[in-house]
Amino acid sequence: MKKTYTIIAALILLVLVLGLLAVGLPRSHLSPDGSSATPKPTETPQPTNSPVPSVLPSSTPTASSDSPIMYTYSIIATYPHDISAFTEGLVYDNGVLYESTGEVSSLRCVDLASGSVLKLFELPNQYFGEGLALVNNSLIQLTWQNHIAFIYDKDTFDLIGNFSYPTEGWGLTYDGTRLIMSDGSSNLYFLDPVTFQRIGQISIHDGKNPVTNINELEYVNGDIYANIWLQQKIAIINPQNGQIKGWIDLSGIYQSNYSDAVLNGIAYDSATGRLFVTGKYWPYLYQIQIKPIS
Ligand SMILES: [Ca+2]
Numbered sequence: 042m043k044k045t046y047t048i049i050a051a052l053i054l055l056v057l058v059l060g061l062l063a064v065g066l067p068r069s070h071l072s073p074d075g076s077s078a079t080p081k082p083t084e085t086p087q088p089t090n091s092p093v094p095s096v097l098p099s100s101t102p103t104a105s106s107d108s109p110i111m112y113t114y115s116i117i118a119t120y121p122h123d124i125s126a127f128t129e130g131l132v133y134d135n136g137v138l139y140e141s142t143g144e145v146s147s148l149r150c151v152d153l154a155s156g157s158v159l160k161l162f163e164l165p166n167q168y169f170g171e172g173l174a175l176v177n178n179s180l181i182q183l184t185w186q187n188h189i190a191f192i193y194d195k196d197t198f199d200l201i202g203n204f205s206y207p208t209e210g211w212g213l214t215y216d217g218t219r220l221i222m223s224d225g226s227s228n229l230y231f232l233d234p235v236t237f238q239r240i241g242q243i244s245i246h247d248g249k250n251p252v253t254n255i256n257e258l259e260y261v262n263g264d265i266y267a268n269i270w271l272q273q274k275i276a277i278i279n280p281q282n283g284q285i286k287g288w289i290d291l292s293g294i295y296q297s298n299y300s301d302a303v304l305n306g307i308a309y310d311s312a313t314g315r316l317f318v319t320g321k322y323w324p325y326l327y328q329i330q331i332k333p334i335s
Contacts (some may be wrong), residue, residue, distance in 0.1 A: 058286055059092070106113050109247060109277075109286040109305070112335045114294065117315075118328040121156030123149075127321045130173025130182065130213060130257060131306035138317070138326075139173060139195075141182050146170035148182055148191075148198060153317075156326070158271075162198045164191075172257065173212030173222055176234045181220065184212030190237070204237040212258035212267065217282065221265060223258055227251040229265065229283065243283035252276065252285060259307035261316065268305045275307065295323055 067109040075197060097208065122128075123313035126149070130141030137159065138151040146169055161196055164170055169185035180193045181276065186209055192202035208224035215221070219240065220232040231241035245252045245267070254270035273294070277287035303323040319326040 055181065056275075065166040069097065077278045080102060092118040096285045097275075098180060107284070109285050110273045112277075112289040113334050114289060114291055114329045114331050116294070116327050117330050119327070120153060120326045122319050122323050122326040123151070123158060124322055124324045127226075127301075127320055128257075128306040128323070129211075129226055129321075131259075131317070131319065132173055132175045132180075133308035133310045133315075133317060134195075139175060139180055140306075141170045141173035143169045143171060146184075148173070148180065149227055150198075153326075160198055162193070170248065170264065171210045174213040174215040176215050176220070181213060182212050183222065185210055206232075206237075208241075211270075212256050214258040214260045216265075221257040221258055221260065221280070223267065225254055225256070225270070227253045227255065229255065229258075229278070229280075243280070245283045245285065247276075247277055247285040251334070257307055258307045259309050261307075262311075266307050266309075268307060271303055273304050275304075290334075291318065291329075294318070294329075295320060295325060297322060308323060 081213050097165070107244050109210055125144045125145070126140060127144040128140060129143045132139040136153060140151055142148040142149065146164035148162040148170065149158050151157065154158055168187050171183040173201045174181045175195065178195045180195050181192045182193065184190065186205065188205050190204050190206065190210065191200055193199060194201055210222070211225045213220060213225040215234065220234050222230045222232060224230070227245045229243050229245060231239065233240050243254055252269065254266040256270045259266045263280070265280050267278055269276060273291050275289040275291065276285050277289065278284070279286050297320070299322055302320060302322045303319065306319040307317070315328050316331070317326055317328050
């Protein structure tokens with residue numbers, strides 16, 4: 042019987058051991074920290090054509106060297122300006138301004154300090170005066186939709202020539218080598234100052250966005266300053282590629298009650314670095330200084 046009891050005891054012991062082993066088995070599926078070791082679902086692979094940015098910083102618009110610099114202004118001096126002058130072109134030379142007007146179209150020589158019109162040539166009624174540039178001793182005046190430019194002797198205003206062009210005429214300036222002309226689109230055209238043939242063209246853009254209504258122009262220290270029709274700001278344009286390098290915000294400088302009386306007219310005195318601006322039917326012409334907005 043003793044042997045029988047021993048066998049029974051051994052069997053009970055065996056059952057207990059097997060039972061403990063059976064209870065203990067799931068524990069082998071716990072991770073060392075005791076958390077569930079349930080396998081995580083396999084991450085769904087991204088489709089290869091999914092538009093997931095690979096490098097966020099480079100695909101996020103941020104300020105960069107291509108972003109225009111924003112400028113504000115201060116008024117250094119205020120001069121009288123003929124309130125009947127619908128200013129379309131403006132040039133400074135040796136103490137006087139040369140001005141081209143539309144509506145009542147004219148070419149003028151104006152004393153800077155007093156605003157007095159020293160010399161006046163009125164265009165025939167069918168012509169609408171536009172951009173103006175000084176090339177040596179000649180003044181070159183565009184017309185809006187007449188497709189003709191007039192060339193005058195600077196001192197006498199004698200008409201000494203003309204040439205035609207296919208586009209409208211808006212703004213004109215001279216960089217010392219080429220005439221630069223706008224036509225109200227986003228294009229600027231370079232013209233030979235002797236033959237008046239088109240020798241180049243750039244498209245003006247702010248980043249990748251074309252900027253249209255490019256109006257009065259002024260060449261300033263290697264850049265092209267441009268009024269934008271109906272906007273109270275001036276674009277600073279890189280003449281190499283048409284990229285806008287800066288914007289001069291002239292908000293508040295003068296506001297007329299007439300909707301047509303907008304900012305237009307930029308002149309630069311390269312000898313002293315003075316920058317002048319005015320507008321159509323404005324009573325004032327301003328010498329301004331620009332400074333970056335920090
Ligand atoms: Ca000008």
